[in-house]
Amino acid sequence: MAAAADRPWPAMARQAWRDLLPFPGRFGLAWRVALLCALVAAVAMLYKVPEAAIGCYLVIFIARPDGAECVGQGIGLIILAGIVVLAMAPLIAATADNPMLRIAILALLSFVFVFLGAASQLGEIGSIIGLVIAFVLTLVDQLPAGEIATRGLLYAWQMAAMPMALMIVFNIVLGTPPHRLLRRTVAERLVAAADALALSPAAAPGRLAAPFAEGISADGQKVMLARLFHTAPSAEVTWLSGAARTSYQLLLAVAALPAGMMEETRAQLADHCRKAAGHVSAGRRPEAPQTDAAPETETPVDQTPVSAAQAAVTAALAGLARADGGTRAVAPKPPFLAVDAFTNPDYQRYALKTTAAAIICYLTYSLIGWQGIHTAMITCYVAALGTTAETVHKLALRISGCLLGAGLGFFSILFVIPHLESVGGLMVLVFLGILPAAWISSGNERISYAGVQVGLAFLLTILNGFAPSLDMSAGRDRIVGILLGNLVVYLIFTGIWPKSAVLDVRARLSRALDALARLAAREPGERAQAVDDASLVETEAEKARQQLLLLPFEPAWLRPARVRIARLDALIADVRAALPVLLFAGASSPEISAHFARAAEEVARGSGGDLPDRSEAEGDPGVLAVLVRRIERLAAG
Secondary structure, eight states: OHHHHHSOHHHHHHHHHHHTSOOTTHHHHHHHHHHHHHHHHHHHHHHTOSOHHHHHHHHHHHOOSBHHHHHHHHHHHHHHHHHHHHHHHHHHHHHTTOHHHHHHHHHHHHHHHHHHHHHBTTTHHHHHHHHHHHHHHHGGGTSOGGGIIIIIHHHHHHHHHHHHHHHHHHHHHHOBOHHHHHHHHHHHHHHHHHHHHHSOTTTHHHHHHHHHHHOSHHHHHHHHHHHHTTOSOHHHHHHHHHHHHHHHHHHHHHHHSOTTSOHHHHHHHHHHHHHHHHHHHTTSOOOOOOOOOOOOOSOOSSSSOHHHHHHHHHHHHHHTTSTTTTOOOOOOOOOSBOTTTTTOHHHHHHHHHHHHHHHHHHHHHHHTTOGGGTHHHHHHHHHOOSSHHHHHHHHHHHHHHHHHHHHHHHHHHHHTGGGOOSHHHHHHHHHHHHHHHHHHHTSOTTTHHHHHHHHHHHHHHHBOSSSBOOOHHHHHHHHHHHHHHHHHHHHHHHHSSOOOHHHHHHHHHHHHHHHHHHHHHSOHHHHTTOHHHHHHHHHHHHHHHHHHHTGGGSOTTTSOOHHHHHHHHHHHHHHHHHHHHHHTOSSOOHHHHHHHHHHHHHHHHOOOOOOOOGGGGTTOSOHHHHHHHHHHHHHHO
16 A cells, blocks of 8 residues: 555556446446436526536436435425525625625535535535525626526526426436345345355455445435335335345355355355345345255364354345345434534534635636636535545546546537537437446546536536537636636645545544444344444445545645555554454453454554554464454554
């Protein structure tokens, strides 16, 4: 990891290529997004809805594989946009002739909604509402005074509501229901378990890393949406709810199986997993495994009870055959506000920096009288992220995507748009232009923002007004605005309260260690069932690892020393290695729980020192004890 921080770009290029490769459901999501954007553009042209490009951008930004989630977010955004727009009518009337007061109100409301987006379950919707507010208030400069309260509000609401209404109808007809996605997830976990059992013990953890990192939080949301929108019979949703948790528990048990386990037993369990995956993919409940193999107790290469892990694998496969999918436990609902929403200054600082960047851009193009670059302000709301590394990485994606999208747009202006004769032709152009953008945006967070930017720059170039645009100057202005917004965000987020990704890594590792402490304090029977804490360990460790990979994007003066990067990388690996060992360990251990809790405090505090030798665990029968000691040393460092 430390070497990668010094020479990261070849490895990043290879990873980017892998991120562009197809996976199940990717093309389906891409063509749906492209078709929906074509419909939004057509409706905007026919009914003269303003800012068609921004409407299409909202579709690309919000689109998810889960059709019910898209419907729910669309409904929520329409309601929120309506409430915000109506509530702003008296503010617009009061500030129409007072620019300073208008800017003050814009700053206050922007801060509030960006803060809520960062510190609550509102998420990205908070930034979108902040964007709508800014759009409404800045229209005051572009409309005659008598039309501000009516046309300005109507434009803003239409800009948000029309694409969301189309997205709701579109996903009701063509969207993928959540229960189908959940069934696919269960089948994929079963296949991953079978593959891990068939591989050598050294290669198995690599096969389980991806499904572990996904966690189970999204599963609970899919279950909720399936019940809310009645996308499947209640009995099927109940089974899927239990099967999702049971399949994740199966992965944890497979990871804990010892290296000395007989190959015949592993092959038998792998065969059961593959058969179960086939049943699940076909829409049926798996059959309970019929096996006479007794749990093995020989060759205890560590202190994990071998029989417990093997019994857990068999019990999980049997549980999938039950009507409740193996368990009736449900994930706890997270609170709306983060527990540290008002004590952690990072949320307020993030909202202040985002709002400051937006206002600086607004003042810049207003004072120089260049309204064509108003996309600079829009960029600020969608380019800002919590840490400096994340923000710079996202800016790099946005700039590269912007240039690619603008190139596609200018090519279309020169060679395609002059030959268009109908709205149908425009729809085909939008579909073909958005299809590669949607393909990129449907990938993971490492590349998705580049796809969003490709689509936005392409649309801003070809859609100007209520007809296909041949004016290259309009497209040029909007691209200049995007680049200006990126520059302002970069300067503010690297120059004011810069937050290194290492701080986020430490915070996430602290949460993972706290979860390990809670697991260690449980009795063995309860510990193996504590899927939520186990999932938390894996997801937080994976997010910490992703933050480490972004360190090359930080300025050199903010980036930590190589030894600290190596220490954190080793700590992430050890935290992950400790989880399966702990889950099937013996009796509860208040001592080990206290060690993990102390390590959580130490890693949150942060310090420096030399990287301890990792070789001391080789051949040591007490793997958990060794891991705990090493985790404490790495955390205290």
